[in-house]
Amino acid sequence: MSHKKILLNFERNGTSHTLESYLKRGGYQTIAEKIPALSPAEVLEEVKKSAIRGRGGAGFPAGIKWSFLPKDNDKPVYLICNGDEGEPGTFKDRVILEENPHMLIEGMILASYAIRAKHAYIYIRGEYGFALERVKAAVKEAYETGYLGKPLKGTDFVCEITVHKGAGAYVVGDETGLMNSIEGKKGQTRNKPPFPAIEGLYKCPTIINNVETLASVPWIIANGGDAYHKIGTEKSSGTKLLSVSGHVRKPGVYEVELGYSFMDFLNNEAGGIIDGKKLKAVIPGGSSTPVLKPEDIKDMTIDYESITAAGSSLGSGAVIVIAEGTCMVKLLEILTHFYQHESCGQCTPCREGTGWLHRIVRRIEEGNGKMEDLDLLTSITKHIAFHTICPLGDAACGPVDSFVKKFRKEFEEHIKQGGCPYSGKFVRFQEKV
Amino acid sequence: MKEVTLTVDGKEITVPAGTLLIDACEANGIYIPRFCYHKHLFPSGNCRMCLVMIEKNPKPQPSCMTPVVEGMAVHTNTPEVAEIRKAILEFVLINHPLDCPICDKAGECMLQDQYMEFSGDKSRFNETKVAKEKLYHFGRKIIYDAERCITCSRCVRITEEVSKTNKLGIVERGDRSYVALAHGDTLDDDPYAYCVVDNCPVGALTAKYFRFKERVWYLHKTPSVCAGCSRGCNIWIETKDNKIYRVRPRENDAVNKSWMCDFGREYYILPPKNRASGAKINHYAVDYNKFVSEVAALLKEHAAETAFVASAYATNEELALAKQLVSHLGIKGIFHKKDRVWQESSGEVKEDDILIKQDKTPNMAGVKKTFPEAKDIEDMVISDFKYAFVWGPGAPLEKIDGLNLIVLSAMADQIWEKAKYNLAGRISSEKHGSFTNFNGIVQNFRRAIKGDNNYDELTFFIDVLKEVGADPIGRTVDEIQNAK
Ligand code: SF4
Ligand code: SF4
Ligand code: SF4
Ligand code: FES
Numbered sequence: 080m081s082h083k084k085i086l087l088n089f090e091r092n093g094t095s096h097t098l099e100s101y102l103k104r105g106g107y108q109t110i111a112e113k114i115p116a117l118s119p120a121e122v123l124e125e126v127k128k129s130a131i132r133g134r135g136g137a138g139f140p141a142g143i144k145w146s147f148l149p150k151d152n153d154k155p156v157y158l159i160c161n162g163d164e165g166e167p168g169t170f171k172d173r174v175i176l177e178e179n180p181h182m183l184i185e186g187m188i189l190a191s192y193a194i195r196a197k198h199a200y201i202y203i204r205g206e207y208g209f210a211l212e213r214v215k216a217a218v219k220e221a222y223e224t225g226y227l228g229k230p231l232k233g234t235d236f237v238c239e240i241t242v243h244k245g246a247g248a249y250v251v252g253d254e255t256g257l258m259n260s261i262e263g264k265k266g267q268t269r270n271k272p273p274f275p276a277i278e279g280l281y282k283c284p285t286i287i288n289n290v291e292t293l294a295s296v297p298w299i300i301a302n303g304g305d306a307y308h309k310i311g312t313e314k315s316s317g318t319k320l321l322s323v324s325g326h327v328r329k330p331g332v333y334e335v336e337l338g339y340s341f342m343d344f345l346n347n348e349a350g351g352i353i354d355g356k357k358l359k360a361v362i363p364g365g366s367s368t369p370v371l372k373p374e375d376i377k378d379m380t381i382d383y384e385s386i387t388a389a390g391s392s393l394g395s396g397a398v399i400v401i402a403e404g405t406c407m408v409k410l411l412e413i414l415t416h417f418y419q420h421e422s423c424g425q426c427t428p429c430r431e432g433t434g435w436l437h438r439i440v441r442r443i444e445e446g447n448g449k450m451e452d453l454d455l456l457t458s459i460t461k462h463i464a465f466h467t468i469c470p471l472g473d474a475a476c477g478p479v480d481s482f483v484k485k486f487r488k489e490f491e492e493h494i495k496q497g498g499c500p501y502s503g504k505f506v507r508f509q510e511k512v
Numbered sequence: 513m514k515e516v517t518l519t520v521d522g523k524e525i526t527v528p529a530g531t532l533l534i535d536a537c538e539a540n541g542i543y544i545p546r547f548c549y550h551k552h553l554f555p556s557g558n559c560r561m562c563l564v565m566i567e568k569n570p571k572p573q574p575s576c577m578t579p580v581v582e583g584m585a586v587h588t589n590t591p592e593v594a595e596i597r598k599a600i601l602e603f604v605l606i607n608h609p610l611d612c613p614i615c616d617k618a619g620e621c622m623l624q625d626q627y628m629e630f631s632g633d634k635s636r637f638n639e640t641k642v643a644k645e646k647l648y649h650f651g652r653k654i655i656y657d658a659e660r661c662i663t664c665s666r667c668v669r670i671t672e673e674v675s676k677t678n679k680l681g682i683v684e685r686g687d688r689s690y691v692a693l694a695h696g697d698t699l700d701d702d703p704y705a706y707c708v709v710d711n712c713p714v715g716a717l718t719a720k721y722f723r724f725k726e727r728v729w730y731l732h733k734t735p736s737v738c739a740g741c742s743r744g745c746n747i748w749i750e751t752k753d754n755k756i757y758r759v760r761p762r763e764n765d766a767v768n769k770s771w772m773c774d775f776g777r778e779y780y781i782l783p784p785k786n787r788a789s790g791a792k793i794n795h796y797a798v799d800y801n802k803f804v805s806e807v808a809a810l811l812k813e814h815a816a817e818t819a820f821v822a823s824a825y826a827t828n829e830e831l832a833l834a835k836q837l838v839s840h841l842g843i844k845g846i847f848h849k850k851d852r853v854w855q856e857s858s859g860e861v862k863e864d865d866i867l868i869k870q871d872k873t874p875n876m877a878g879v880k881k882t883f884p885e886a887k888d889i890e891d892m893v894i895s896d897f898k899y900a901f902v903w904g905p906g907a908p909l910e911k912i913d914g915l916n917l918i919v920l921s922a923m924a925d926q927i928w929e930k931a932k933y934n935l936a937g938r939i940s941s942e943k944h945g946s947f948t949n950f951n952g953i954v955q956n957f958r959r960a961i962k963g964d965n966n967y968d969e970l971t972f973f974i975d976v977l978k979e980v981g982a983d984p985i986g987r988t989v990d991e992i993q994n995a996k
Contacts, residue, residue, distance in 0.1 A: 419687070420686065422686035424689035426559070431687060442639070455636055462595075466572060466599070
C-alpha cells in the first residue's frame, strides 16, 4: 500500500531541513496565502474538523484541547511544542526536528495564531543535540525571513518562538513537568487540576502539543480539516509516524495512514523479523504500553481503536518488535530499571514502588525468585497506577502487568530453574543483533 | 463568607468556600492521614497518604490539593481507601530504616503513629534497602539523615515560604532523592532553621542540642510564651527533672502560626549567662524577710525622691501589683526602658516581616498599659531623685549612676553590681503569668521549671504591699487577673 505522506513528503537526502528546500516544496504557503483570509477561530475550526489526535501518546483531540482555553482571560497565553521525546522506543519526532523543522515552525505559527499565543516554546530533550542545532538554525532562518518576530501578512499578530533545551529527564515529557523545566525548576510534574489550559506555564493558560501534531497543522490548513479527516479512519484521522525498533530488518521511522494493517506494516515497511525468526511479542506504542502477543495482533490495524481493542495502545507510535528467543524477564528487568531511574521521586508510590518492582524482577532474572513474587508484582502495580501525581507511575506498571500476565510461564520457569533459561544471541535484548 | 455544603462518609458538612478537603474533614472530626500536608504551608500533594474517593471521579484524589465543591460526595472510610493507606505506608517503609529504637522522633513520629493507626501490616519487602548518608551536617544546629527522610518536602517549603532563605532543595531522583543545601552552605544563618526539625514528620532532621538527650515521652510539656521579643510566640517548654530539654512552637494562628525563631529557642536552650541570685544588702546576703521590710521602709520614707523603673520582662500581674504599690506610696517618678540585652549573637536578625520584632522585651505593651504615665528613662532628670527602684535588666547605667539603687532583676548586669539592695528575680520559664504582645494580645503562660536561689516577683510585691499596710489586689495570677 502506498501511503499519503504529510510529514515526510520529501526526499531524505540531507537538505530537507533548510528553508530553501522547504519553500521549494511549498512551505509557509499557509502563512502567505491562508492566514490573511482566516480568523484565528477559523484556523481552530479547521483543526477541530481534522479531528487530529495528540501524537504524543495520550491521543487527545488537539482542536478540542485548544478550545479549553478560558474565554475571557487577561493573562498571556503560551504555546509549547513538546519535543521531549523520551519514551523508550520513540524517535519519530526526531526526524521532524532534524529533517523538517520548518514544517513544525509553520505549524506553530498557525497554532499560535489560532490560540493567540503571546509566545511559543519548542522544548527539545537534552539528548537531542543535533535536533537542537537544526531547530535553532531553522528558527533563526524564520526570524530572518520574517515569519517569526514580524506581524503575519494581513494581520497584526506576531509569533515568537524560543527554543529550550531539556536536561534529560523522561518525566518532563509530561506537560506539567515540561513547564516546570522551562520555568527553571526541577523537572518534576505538578498535580492536576489545574490543567495547563487554565493554569500552565508561569501560571498562565498554556497549550502543549507534540511535535508531530503541530507539524501536521500546515497540511490541515492548506487542504482543510475535512480533507485530513478523510485520511485514516473515522476515529483516527490522518497519518502517523511510527518508529520501529527491535528485531526487524528495517528499523526506522515510517509514515503510514492510520488504519493500516499491523502485520502488513511489519512485513513490508519494517522488512519482517531478522534471521527469519518467529515473532514473539510487540510493544506497539512505546515502552509503557502493554506488550502484545502474535495472536493479539493478527488482525490489528494501526489506529487508536484497534490497538486499544487488542489490549494496548497506539501511544507515541513506537513499535518495539521482539523475536522468538528473547528473554522477556530480562527485557522487563531493563524496562523496570528505566522507570526506577526516571521516577522523579516526588510521590511515594512511584518513588518507592518503581525501585521495588525493579529489584524483584532482577532477582527473578538472577534466579532468586519465588512464586509469590509474581502476585506481589501485580499487587504493587495496583497501588502505583492511578495513585501518583503524574502518568509515569501508570507507565511503569503497564509493562509489568502485561509481561507477567502474558509471559507468566517464562517467569515461572526462571523461578523453578533458578536462573534464566535462555541462551544464545537473543538472551540479552540490548545486545546488538 | 460563602459556605459550601458537601458530604463526607454520608455526613453532611458545611465549611467556608475554598477550604481544602483535608481541613474540612478534620474540622468535622474526620482525620485524614498525611505526611506532606501542613496547614501553614502550601500543599504539595506528594506523599499521597491523604487520597480519598470523590464520587464521579474514577481516580482517588489527594484531599490536601482538593478545595471543597458544593455537593461533593467524599468517601474516606471505604475498603479501597483503607487499602491505599496501607499501600502508601508500605511504600514509605520499604526503604525506611528501622531506626525507631534510636530515633529521637520515636514517640511523636507521624510515620509510627499513622502506621499503627492505619496499617500494622507486615511488610512484604524482601530486597536490600537503598543506603544513603545518615549524618549530613546542615551546620551547627541540625543534622539530616537521608535514610529516614520520606522526601515530603516540608522542610524545603519551610525555607521557601517561612524563612524565605530557599536554602533547602531535594536533589537526585526517584528513590535516590534526598534533601540538600547548596555546596558549602549551612542552615546557621537561617533564623528559623529549627522549624524544619519540628515539622519533619519523621526523624530525618534532628536538632543537635536535643539529639539523643531524652526520649520525648519522658518530657513534661508546659505551655509558655517566648520572652525573646515582643512577638510573644507561643511555645511548649519541655522539661524533665527541672531542666529544659527542648522548646518548640505552640500553634497559634494569630501570633506565630506553627513557627518560632532560633534566637527565641536558644534563649531557652542555651544555658543562661549572668543569672542573678540571692537577696543582698550592701553586697551581703540577707534574709528575704529582712530585705522586704528594709526596702518597704525605705520606699515609704523616700517615695517622693524615688524613681521607679518598670520592667518590660515583668508579667502583667506583677505590673498590676507594682502599680498598686507606687500609687499607695505616692511614687511619682515612673519610667520605662527599652531592654535590649541577650542579643549579641552574630548574624542576629533585628526585625523581619516574619516574626522577629526589634523590641526584644516581651511585655513593653503591658508596661505602657499599666503605667500610661511612665516616661522614657532617657528623659529622666537625675537631680529630681535620690533613690531608684530598678526592675529588670538593661537600664542605662549612665542615667542613674550615683543614685541609691534597689535592683530587682533576674540578670546580674552592671547595674546589679552597683546596687545597694539586690533581689534576684525569675525569668518567664520560672513563673506563671501573662505578657501583652506588640499587637495587644494578652497571653498566659505557666511555670515550666522552678527558680534557683531567686524570688518570685509577684510574692515580693505582695509582701511589700502588706509591709506598707496595703491589701494586695490579689495573691495569685488568677486573683489578680480577675481583680483587674
Ligand atoms: S509518578 Fe513518579 S515521576 Fe510522576 S510525580 Fe510521582 S514520582 Fe514523579
Ligand atoms: S527531611 Fe523531613 S521534612 Fe524534609 S523532606 Fe525529609 S521527611 Fe520531609
Ligand atoms: S520571634 Fe520573638 S517571640 Fe517569637 S520566637 Fe523569636 S524571639 Fe521569641
Ligand atoms: S498529605 Fe496530601 S499528598 Fe501528602
